[in-house]
Amino acid sequence: xxxxxxxxxxxxxxxxxxxxxxxxxxxxxxxxxxxxxxxxxxxxxxxxxxxxxxxxxxxxxxxxxxxxxxxxxxxxxxxxxxxxxxxxxxxxxxxxxxx
Amino acid sequence: xxxxxxxxxxxxxxxxxxxxxxxxxxxxxxxxxxxxxxxxxxxxxxxxxxxxxxxxxxxxxxxxxxxxxxxxxxxxxxxxxxxxxxxxxxxxxxxxxxxxxxxxxxxxxxxxxxxxxxxxxxxxxxxxxxxxxxxxxxxxxxxxxxxxxxxxxxxxxxxxxxxxxxxxxxxxxxxxxxxxxxxxxxxxxxxxxxxxxxxxxxxxxxxxxxxxxxxxxxxxxxxxxxxxxxxxxxxxxxxxxxxxxxxxxxxxxxxxxxxxxxxxxxxxxxxxxxxxxxxxxxxxxxxxxxxxxxxxxxxxxxxxxxxxxxxxxxxxxxxxxxxxxxxxxxxxxxxxxxxxxxxxxxxxxxxxxxxxxxxxxxxxxxxxxxxxxxxxxxxxxxxxxxxxxxxxxxxxxxxxxxxxxxxxxxxxxxxxxxxxxxxxxxxxxxxxxxxxxxxxxxxxxxxxxxxxxxxxxxxxxxxxxxxxxxxxxxxxxxxxxxxxxxxxx
Numbered sequence: 017x018x019x020x021x022x023x024x025x026x027x028x029x030x031x032x033x034x035x036x037x038x039x040x041x042x043x044x045x046x047x048x049x050x051x052x053x054x055x056x057x058x059x060x061x062x063x064x065x066x067x068x069x070x071x072x073x074x075x076x077x078x079x080x081x082x083x084x085x086x087x088x089x090x091x092x093x094x095x096x097x098x099x100x101x102x103x104x105x106x107x108x109x110x111x112x113x114x115x
Numbered sequence: 116x117x118x119x120x121x122x123x124x125x126x127x128x129x130x131x132x133x134x135x136x137x138x139x140x141x142x143x144x145x146x147x148x149x150x151x152x153x154x155x156x157x158x159x160x161x162x163x164x165x166x167x168x169x170x171x172x173x174x175x176x177x178x179x180x181x182x183x184x185x186x187x188x189x190x191x192x193x194x195x196x197x198x199x200x201x202x203x204x205x206x207x208x209x210x211x212x213x214x215x216x217x218x219x220x221x222x223x224x225x226x227x228x229x230x231x232x233x234x235x236x237x238x239x240x241x242x243x244x245x246x247x248x249x250x251x252x253x254x255x256x257x258x259x260x261x262x263x264x265x266x267x268x269x270x271x272x273x274x275x276x277x278x279x280x281x282x283x284x285x286x287x288x289x290x291x292x293x294x295x296x297x298x299x300x301x302x303x304x305x306x307x308x309x310x311x312x313x314x315x316x317x318x319x320x321x322x323x324x325x326x327x328x329x330x331x332x333x334x335x336x337x338x339x340x341x342x343x344x345x346x347x348x349x350x351x352x353x354x355x356x357x358x359x360x361x362x363x364x365x366x367x368x369x370x371x372x373x374x375x376x377x378x379x380x381x382x383x384x385x386x387x388x389x390x391x392x393x394x395x396x397x398x399x400x401x402x403x404x405x406x407x408x409x410x411x412x413x414x415x416x417x418x419x420x421x422x423x424x425x426x427x428x429x430x431x432x433x434x435x436x437x438x439x440x441x442x443x444x445x446x447x448x449x450x451x452x453x454x455x456x457x458x459x460x461x462x463x464x465x466x467x468x469x470x471x472x473x474x475x476x477x478x479x480x481x482x483x484x485x486x487x488x489x490x491x492x493x494x495x496x497x498x499x500x501x502x503x504x505x506x507x508x509x510x511x512x513x514x515x516x517x518x519x520x521x522x523x524x525x526x527x528x529x530x531x532x533x534x535x536x537x538x539x540x541x542x543x544x545x546x547x548x549x550x551x552x553x554x555x556x557x558x559x560x561x562x563x564x565x566x567x568x569x570x571x572x573x574x575x576x577x578x579x580x581x582x583x584x585x586x587x588x589x590x591x592x593x594x595x596x597x598x599x600x601x602x603x604x
Contacts, residue, residue, distance in 0.1 A: 019297065030290055037283050046279055053286035057293045064297035073296065076244050080289060083251045087285075090255050091278045094262050098271045110272045112352075 022063035029056035043095055043105040047088075054084050120182075128180040128187055130169035131195055135232040138162020139225045146221040155221035159206055159228055166231075167199040183303060186241045189599035193443065194238035194371040201364040201450055202231040204574055208458045209356025211568035215465045218264055218354065226256040226263075227360070234368035241380075243292045243302040243329075246372050250288070250336070253365055254281050260360075261353040273352025280335060280345040288332025294325030304380035311383050326384050329376065336369040337424050340397040347409075350417035355464050355471070358413060359457030362420045363450040370427060370446055378434045391432035392531050399425030399538040406545050412460060412471045415545055416453070419497060422542060423449050429535050430512045433519040433528050436600055441511035443596040448508040448585060452496035455578030458571055459490045466565045479553035482562035489579045491550045496582045498546040499539050504585035504592075509539055511593065 029052055036049025058077045065073020099105050126133065142158050145151045170192055177188045205227060213219040233253025240246050258281060262274020292302065298321035299307050299314045307314065315322060335342045350358045377387060402422030409415040423445075430442035460471050462483075469475050480487040496505035513532045520528030585592055 023297070030286070033286065034283075037279075043275065043279070047282070050279065050282045050286060053283070054289060057286060057289040060290065060293035061296060064293065064300070067297075068300040070300055072302065076296070076302070079244065079248060083248065083285075086255050087251070087258075087278075087282055090258050091282065094258065094271070094274050094278055097262065097265055098275055101266075101268055101271055110275070112269050112272050 017067050019063040019067040023060055026056040026059040026063070029053075029059065041107050043098070043107055046107065047091055047095070051084065051088070054080070125178070125180050127169075128173075128178060128185050131166040131173070131199070132232055132235050134166040134169060135162055135228050135235070138165075139228045139232070142221050142225045142228070146225070151221040152219050155224045156206055156210055159224035160203065162228060163199050163203050163206070163231070166235075167196060167203070170195040170199060170235075183305075184240060184242050184245050186239060190375070190443075191239035191371070193596065193599040194368060195235045197367050197447060197450060198231050198234040198238070198364060201360065201367070201454070202227055204454050204578075205356055205360040205364075207570040208359060208454065208461055208574045209354070210570050211566075212354065212356050212461050212465055216264065216354070223260070223263060226260050230256040230260065230360075231364070234364055237368045238371035238375075241304040241375065243295060243304065243376070246376070247285075247288055247292060250369070250372065251285065253368060254285070254336075257281075257361065257365060260357045261349055263357060264354055267352075269352040270354065271352075273349045276345050276352075277349045284332045284335030284342075286332075287328050287335070291325045291327070291329030291332055294321045294328065296325075298322040298325060304376065307380050315383075323384065326377075326381050326387065327390075330390065333369060333373050333376070334394060337366060337373065337428075338398075338421050339394045339424060339428060340401040340421065343398070343401070343421050346421055347414045347417040350420075351411060351413045355413065355457060355461045358417075359454055359461070362416065362457070363446075363453055366420065366424065367446045367450065370424075370431075370442070374431060374439055374442065378431060378439060382434060388432055388434065389527065391428055392527055395425050395428035395432055395531060396534055397425075398422070398428055399535060403538050403541040403545075406542070409545075410472055412473060412476070412549060415549075416456065416460075419542065419546075420453070422538065423453075423497075425538070426509060426512055426535055429516055429531050432531060433516040435515075435519050436597070437515040438512070438519055440593065440596040440600040441508075441515045443600060444511055444589075444593055445508040447592065447596070448496075448504040451578055451581040451585065452493045452503070452505055455489065455575060455582060456493040456497065458574045458578065459486050459493070462486065462565050462567055462571050462575075466563055473548070473552050474556075476549065476553045477556035478558040478562040482564050483567070486567070486575065487553045489575045490553060492579055492582055494546040494549050496586075498543045502586045503582050504589060505582070507586060507589040507593075509535075511589075 033049045033053030033056060037046055040046045040049060058080055061073045061076050095105060138158055142155050145154060173187050173192045179186050213223060230253050233249050236252055237246055237249030258274055258278040261277045262270055264270035296302055298318040301307060338346045399422050402418050402425055406415050406418035409418060427442050427445055430438040463469060464471055496503035499505045499509045513535055516528050516532045
């Protein structure tokens, strides 16, 4: 199997995620962009695992999904706290500390 | 791996990590009890002490296990000991601060222990995926710790900024590891080293791309310029003892992983030395120049931690055993005097409404003469005056880099060392401004004295003794780091 096509798709997804992180103003959308970038990396790992014919990649992806879930749990909890205290999740409003 | 291999697993290899995991579980189980506020710090200290003792026994017996996922070599074990020591100091340093700010929840200690566990996992593996999982075990509790003061808007903001940048950086690291996996069909650094030339001939593009992306991900974690913009905000907003922990613990662990990946695993990649050199120049210069114009000492120390990461990157650019052992020496030295400086800040911030601006330090020498002396000592160490350990840290790094440059006939390395020395001259200005403020500036009214708890006194005294003691006898520590770096499994 040639992984190039899959890698191309993943690179495009990663680029969309990165651009999303840089330009979006809403923290939820920002977080979704980060997740998109992470999953693009998972796609690359899967494509290469298939190409090399090793199962290591499948295991890695499971671990990374778990890690991403833990990260999302902490991150969303913090977003909720922020919304309770400030009433907004627009990133432009968070300038108490000089960015 | 078959069944008999599974039975033969030696759990002593992860003894220190298990001790921390068990202590964390116990703290979380008792967290709802009323007496947990008293018990949690004691339990945390007990867990850390057991973990440190187990790590000490590993120092003598390097070994690998868990299907080569765990590498207990001297290098990793030294970082285990650093992690434990930093966490113990943080517990002492923060106790009174958290009581005064009504934040003394058992969860704080649980999060601290998990972060320490992650640092250990990260430093103790030659497998890229285990390193990444260790990085995440470390980072996720750190996001929560940065935002630990839920009622403070600044702490909220610090946590969310750290979280978003950290998760984004993880994306880069994972993408990099994915491409390295694509180029080599393995995530084990020893495999990559052994068959480097074959891999390079087959898939050089993937290898280079993977290296670059991994480097970007780690550059975020060690706060190298241009990936540093989160550092001052996160350091300023987080509770001060947590900032103290951030500035030394996770940084040391990230450097451990960086050294293992780039100086051991991927050292043969063309151009890696120049990439590290440019990162080092940018990091030192930008960190020092921006530190000058800060009005808040926590922010100043944040930029200073960026600059210090730059000095260590100089050593990493040179590579080789003398430079790397100097880098490890510097990480230990920096931990000692930076924790000391943050301990003084923590005491002064227990006064109400204080946030560590320079002007709050006016009159310190009258109000707290001993703290003022200690703070001055730590500032002299940060700027690298003899006979503090800060001087020897810088001296070992720059001399190792110059020697490497001369023997390899590499002018770039010598230029790096010169830029590093010039930078440490710049840094003298803003460190001594703290000393000047605390000794020569006067307050308008009476000095607002803080209550100094015995725990913090202990930390300040210990760090002051360490700063001077290691400055007078630096050879002992250096020989320890040399022997540690020599044993890469």
